[in-house]
Amino acid sequence: MFARTFIAIAALVAAASATTVNLTNSCGYQVDPGFYPAATASDGSSTGGFAVAAGSSSSVSLDSTWSGRIWGRTGCDASGNCQTGGCGSESCTSPAGSGVTLAQFSINSWDSLDFFTPSTTDGFNIAVTITPGSGCTTSPVACTGQDMGNGCNATNSCPTGTNYTISFC
Ligand SMILES: *[C@@H]1O[C@H](CO)[C@@H](O)[C@H](O)[C@H]1NC(C)=O
Ligand SMILES: *[C@@H]1O[C@H](CO)[C@@H](O)[C@H](O)[C@H]1NC(C)=O
Ligand SMILES: *[C@@H]1O[C@H](CO)[C@@H](O)[C@H](O)[C@H]1NC(C)=O
Numbered sequence: 529m530f531a532r533t534f535i536a537i538a539a540l541v542a543a544a545s546a547t548t549v550n551l552t553n554s555c556g557y558q559v560d561p562g563f564y565p566a567a568t569a570s571d572g573s574s575t576g577g578f579a580v581a582a583g584s585s586s587s588v589s590l591d592s593t594w595s596g597r598i599w600g601r602t603g604c605d606a607s608g609n610c611q612t613g614g615c616g617s618e619s620c621t622s623p624a625g626s627g628v629t630l631a632q633f634s635i636n637s638w639d640s641l642d643f644f645t646p647s648t649t650d651g652f653n654i655a656v657t658i659t660p661g662s663g664c665t666t667s668p669v670a671c672t673g674q675d676m677g678n679g680c681n682a683t684n685s686c687p688t689g690t691n692y693t694i695s696f697c
Contacts (some may be wrong), residue, residue: 629654655697
């Protein structure tokens with residue numbers, strides 16, 4: 529009885545500590561987000577990336593100490609051969625080479641804060657906007673070109689537990 533209650537509570541706490549990221553493809557073409565390191569797909573499997581059709585969205589969760597990069601790949605076939613941002617497979621196990629716009633996140637990095645940055649440090653291939661969800665008052669930040677965008681390259685923070693939307697285009 530005690531054990532079962534404990535397991536139920538532990539499961540609730542684990543679910544509450546994950547960060548949900550909504551990937552919205554506002555482009556007129558397919559975008560294949562890549563994740564490095566892997567994220568957790570909505571079916572619970574580990575994923576390094578997948579296709580999101582034009583005008584569609586998908587969500588993943590990031591574990592409680594995830595630190596890494598998310599980027600949009602363009603012109604990909606089903607094997608993950610892409611015109612930009614390719615990592616050698618549809619589900620990435622390594623970061624892309626240079627030339628891509630990055631959405632960088634460090635979840636629960638310090639002082640119960642997440643840090644995030646849209647960045648063109650490695651180049652630019654597609655506009656990326658990061659919008660925090662409820663519980664955070666930080667405004668959306670974006671890179672809309674190599675040298676353009678409100679908050680491009682700047683590091684922002686939100687309380688850990690905030691969810692995020694990453695929009696492409
Ligand atoms: C992502 O956010 C958009 C805009 O709020 C919403 O319409 C869509 O349903 C969300 N997608 C997922 C997979 O949660
Ligand atoms: C962001 O950093 C990159 C690499 O240093 C630079 O090329 C770009 O101009 C910067 N973008 C902005 C908006 O400052
Ligand atoms: C984040 O998303 C999860 C899953 O959709 C939800 O249960 C949780 O309430 C959301 N958190 C916030 C702060 O909106």
